[in-house]
Amino acid sequence: MNGSAKRWERARAHTRACILEAAAEAFQSSGYDDTCMQQIADLAGYTKATVYAHYRDKAHLFTAVMNLHASSLPEPVVRAHPGADLKEELDYVSLEIQKLAQLDVCRRFCGALRHSVTGTTPYAELWSAYLAPFRAYICSALVRNGVERAEEHASLYLQLLLQANSLQVAPQPAINAGAMLSVFHRAFQQ
Template sequence: MTTASSTRCASKTSLRWEQARAHSRRCIHDAAATVFAEDGFESATMKRIAEVCGVTKVTLYAHYRDKERLYRSVMDDHLALMPSGELDMQGVADLGDALRRISDGIRRLAADSSCRAFCRTLSRSSLASDSYSAHWNAMLEPYLTRAQAAFDKASAHPTTTADSERFLRLVLTEHGLPQGARPVSRSDATVALFVRAYAAPP
């Protein structure tokens, strides 16, 4: 075999090995995402992840040193794939129109598979809950800001962030998403919200 042939053969072998390694890593990542979403971090085991993927624990540990690293890789991947919270608020007609656009944005977020997997895993895990809850709150911030601006613009009376928080919480709950770490607003804020949204001005 010539030197050139040997080099080509070695290159093909190396490429196949890299492709097999990348495939195994992707399989492990996908299996971990499934297991973490079903069981949460604390109840998930590396043994079960290996079984779901169809690899040995030795192979699993060759790719990910420990369960926490694998969990963080999965959660960070979900975050990277989630849609942004940007909303088109140009030409908003009134408060109802603004709130519908915000609600539609939350609906699109809830329909995203990465968002659903992230939220499901977050709700079942306490590991780094502060860190990933902070990420989730950052995802919700544009919606909250838009809602507050809509209430401020529409109301003849001073509004508070409790109005926009309550609205956002109701929409998130409707779509089965976590409401974030903000304190729950008082029930009178809910009443005020619906009065402002639906009652005819005096």
């Protein structure tokens, strides 16, 4: 490949990266359904024709953005805490979810899903699978402590953590997640 072709490829890659960044921002704030290609073009600083030259339609652009986010999510690591009481175990998961909430990729991924209706099913399922180790950890802790309906309570606790950290992927009824988490902690104190 000659120097001119290399410069062309670098410019093309830069344009695609700018478009993806603008689309990620637009999808996070407005969702798929309320974002248009012109809005993405304006945010990226390119014409709509340039955006279409790189992505043939909004669905392909959304897929590219969400796949990029999904591939950038850190590997979920849940460590065993032998001898920890239930409160310590619940606090541990809470801290891990707080760490996820600090990651731009997690906020963008969840924001795009929360504000979208169209095309979200595979990504909502991926997010659920991503969170499965945390749910299983909570469930195991509840079972070890003799809590009835451990799976149901584990799902509820995780849902509250996600809502408290703005990582839920579907609109939730307005509740005070902090107060609910406090109630949850007190309910399972030994």
